[in-house]
Amino acid sequence: MSDSTKKLAESQTRHRIQPPPEGSVADLIADLVEDLEPVHRPGRLGLPVTAWLCFAAVYSMAALAATEPFRNGSLRSLSAYPEFAAETAVAALAVGVLALAAFLSAVPGAAKPWRTVSWSTLAVGAWLGFYVAGLAGYPAHPVSELGHRQHCFLESQLIALPNAALLLWLTARLMPLRPVLTGALAGCAGAAAPAALMQLACMYSPDHILIYHATPVAITGLSGALVAPLLLRRRNLMPPRRTQTLH
Amino acid sequence: MNRADALHGTDEQRWSQLMAAAHRGDKRQYEQLLRELAVAIERYITRRFGALAFVDDCVQECLLAIHAARHTYDPRRHFRPWVFTIVHNKTIDLLRRSHYRSQSGEDWLRLSFADGAVGADPADELAAGEVLMQIDPSYRDALTLTKIDGYSLAEAAARAGVTESAMKSRVARGIRAAAALLDKGRDRE
Secondary structure, eight states: OOHHHHHHHHHHHHHHTSOOOOHHHHHHHHHHHHTOOOOSSTTOOHHHHHHHHHHHHHHHHHHHHHHSOOOTTHHHHHHHOHHHHHHHHHHHHHHHHHHHHHHHHTSTTSSOHHHHHHHHHHHHHHHHHHHHHHHTTOOSSOOBOTTOOTTHHHHHHHHHHHHHHHHHHHHHTSOOSOHHHHHHHHHHHHHHHHHHHHHHHSOBOHHHIIIIIIHHHHHHHHHHHHHHHHHGGGGGGSOOSTTSOOO | OOHHHHHHHHHHHHHHHHHHHHHTTOHHHHHHHHHHHHHHHHHHHHHHHOSBHHHHHHHHHHHHHHHHHGGGOOTTSOHHHHHHHHHHHHHHHHHHHOOHHHHHGGGGBOSOOTTSOOOSOHHHHHHTSHHHHHSOHHHHHHHIIIIISOOOHHHHHHHHTSOHHHHHHHHHHHHHHHHHHHHHHHHHO
């Protein structure tokens, strides 16, 4: 008998010699077993993350285009200024990292909270770092008022809400044990999508972007952290006792 | 790898396989998994909080949560971090909410303990829990009075000879300290 087989047999014996659960626990197990249904694609986050990113991109773009046209020549700028293309790519990456972190924070044991926070901070920091460099005299794109929108702050904020709401709804279907963290990440991700697109839709000026496009990310993140504990409590409303039926 | 690590490894493998079978709808394997987890969770909590009525309710809450969250377990990931994150969270939740004596009268003390030792004093039983044993004595007393003995904040404050707000603060800090210690312990699970 190999070592691993011996260990497995030992583990099975160890569990068999434990007294079986009695009384209400045994009844609860019987109920839960009866309630069991097959799970398709358990634990896979790829599909919901991709679906949310697609929704956020298409919806934010459509909402921005519906209010005012995008800045003239903004797409051409991507090929004309490699730093600007890199900045936009890092912004898109930050949105993806925030969304993934929100999902991971809603799966028990999938990632340590400090790790999701660190990765998210790093991604957002790298993105905002471009604007700080711009303030220091190294903008990724020539500063101009071309494409200036009157209400870009409000637009970013309002467009963020459905994004964040959808993300919260999707994470509520998992098991968000740290709703404040999940809410904060969902809020940030929801607002980061329009903020990233704003640099193609609105004027390019690092100080304007930091004040009017990036601030909604922090505001929505904070709102998400406050609201999520109330919205994500669904899983905690499971019947606490055997006396309450599951069906 | 020491013996405990090796045994954890085999549990990990078995439980992961049993949950994968449960995902396919195998009720027999799922029942086996829940039975084994009930024993493991009871041991986990007893080792940390002592053998009180708290344990039985917590086992039930954990099993319900595991059942509700089973679709979030990815068989490609480790099982123990997944399951013990749920157990840790539910234990702290229950500690925040509960006033046991008021719910279950004098039956709060279990008659059978893992170690076979039965004590009459709640404080003795709490001392069996390694988490509570490591907490500041004033916080431990606050938790014992409010969460185990089931006294109201005002009654507990009067017994401890402190103000109600001080007692409230001690309870909150005690729970935070317990959560932090459980977090540390979970990393070893």
